[in-house]
Amino acid sequence: MIKQTTYVLFLLTFIGLNTVNVLGQTSFGPPSLQAKITEHTLSGDCNLSNPGLKGTGRDEFTKVDPPQWFTPGADRAATIVVSYSQGFPLEARPALEYALDIWGQLLNSQITIWVQANWGSLGAGVLAQAGPETVHSNFSGAPLSNRLYAGALANSLSVSDLSPGQPDIAITFGDVINWYYGLDGNTPSSKYDFVTVALHEVGHGLGFIGSASHNGTSGFIGLSGIPLIYDVFVETTDGTSILSYNSGTVSLGDALQSDGLFWNGVEGGAGSTIGRPRLYAPTNWNTGSSFSHLRESSYLSGSENSLMTPFLGTAEAIHDPGPVVKGMFADMGWDTQIVTCGILSAVSGLQLPCNPINSTYTQQVIVTYENNPTTGVIVVNGTSHAIGTSPQTITLVNQPADGLPVDVEVYFTSQPDCISTFPAAYTAIDPCCLDLRLVEVNPITKTISIRNTGNCGAVLDGFSFYSENLSTDLGTLLPIGSVVNSGDTVSLVWPEWTPEFNVVSKGELAIVNPVSQIIDYLQWGSANHSLELSASVDNVWTNNTFILGEPPFTYNGIGGFGLNEWLYTPYECTVVSATSGASSGCTAPLNLYTQDVDLVLLNAPVTGTINLNGQNFNLALLYPLLSFDGIAQVTLTLQNLLSNGLPVNLDVSFSDNATCSASFNTLFTAPITCFCTNDVNGDGVVNVGDLLDVLAEFGCTSNCIADVTGDGFVNVSDLLSILSEFGQVCV
16 A cells, blocks of 8 residues: 655745745654755755745846636636735735636636745845645545645645645745736836736746755755656656656766756647757756756747746746646646647638729638637738737738638648638628719819729719718719719719818818728818828828819819819919907007008918018918918018007008909007107106206116116116107107
8 A cells, every 4th residue: 555645845945945934834844854954954055045036137028918718807717715924915915816817717626725925035136935835645646656746736636635724835925026016917127027926936836846956966856755746757858857866966966957957748848839848957056946947048038938937037027827837737737728729710700892993802700719829920811910819800901802702721820730721711702893083073062073984883882972070872872773884974962061161162072982992082272181191091192282273173184193183263362351460559769569460361472572561571481380271371560660549551462473462441550659768857858858857866876757767877878868869759
């Protein structure tokens, strides 16, 4: 009879933990195990200051999203319950639960997994540390005899709690780490992603841990001679099992430091794209990291298999255990719900109408798959697409409209053997050949004439007029079922159409085909209408060009597009209106003022000058600031006007268009004459009396009436100021 064995692991230093006092426990387990640990400590192998997952402090700015099979908050296939130590931050708990959701949806277990989550001080650079609290061998349901299984795995295999009342996993998170507690993986610079660290440490507690250790000379394997199940699958480069070496020998020590250790499990290998999964076995033994991690340089930051490497950077998130780790857990005995990559179906989705320009159409294909790779792309009928979430809608553009059944082939570039073909998944749309052009547009009568320039006749259903925020199907403007034959021209009235009418007509008109392409376009009165940019992209118009003239607008081209293809009567240059604006009011001592004049101009010159009552303004400098597009609203300021209180007429003319001019009677009134500051005695004239008043107060420095300059003194400057206006009448 094989005897069942249970070991209690109190943060074993040689499997990546650093304290012998957790939850009040102080014993390391059986005497033989205690002796082995003491032996390793005395020989220099046990470095208690630096075990656990280590942070690099280097920003990686990489993110691995959760598995596609994961649904946040969904039921877990394995029940996991957490107990939190005193002081464990509330803001950290959702992130730990999120990590447990991922493991709980991957693993199947009928027995509850108990986790003790602690918050405390760890070694420098250590983010967290964890391990199974118990290991068991030779229990009912154990796949292999004389092999130790982590408590949670042993419980699952035996369908019983082999250590009732004890936690299965203990995790300690560093209390001085710059943590990021978000669940989205968008980890900022200089912060460590808590979800990633929790996923990593729970992985160790669930069994991703080996028993190997090194004392600087010799290697050791097993606990009191019994290997962990993890050890069973480790081999050297030449395929030699690590268990073939004698524990306590130099040869085992050399193998553990060979940088040549691999996982030989079938499922773990199936999850790898680089051959056997490679373990971390640096040439200098790294306590707490060697043997029980994947090789860092084989699974770099951003790799889907990088979760269980021994180092983590800042701004690095890994929310997927990865196919290699999932396979390794399956090899050790976990029911991981892993299924082989499969493409299950490809069915027709939305099918857009035929494009008459090239007789093609757009087809959506809904592809359903499972256990897909997350690297590379998905290829559907020769076109590459980013891998999304199953079922994924793939859009195929420019498909030939031939009316025939279409087979659909789907595969993943990073796993080309995951491929399926679905015969006659859908039927292509029938060919099409209708094409339409604008030939006359009259926004005043709301009449639009179009010509079918295609090579066959058809109804107009699916084609539309668009203008600003209005649209209408062309089929509604004709009797039902009306066919427009090749070469025919039809005149349509659009009653709801409302172009802008002010001084000039402004608007746009587009013909849009059934696949939302603008196939003809016209704009008038101004640029920058709502569809101008789209029309430019579809190569039927040029940005910032427009008709500036009287409707109707008649097409005169031979197939081209754009402003130069249209005939119209240009608007004449007109000064539409002039109104008075702000005035500065009379300013002493010169009795002058400034006056703003607001003008509305139609089709005015953009070169030369505009003249207002003899004052010239350079149009070349003025119009770029006004975004002139036919109608310009201009504000010009008349300078140095005399304040005399009289009405002022305005005459407007252009140097480059002598026929374009206008006059406006009594446009504004000048302010009345203002008082002179140099009239000291207030008699309305600057004269000798004012000079005498200055002389009478000469030298005054306080409350001086004769201080006309306002500098606080009565001196020579006041005399000079009066002399500058001597004889001026001020009222």
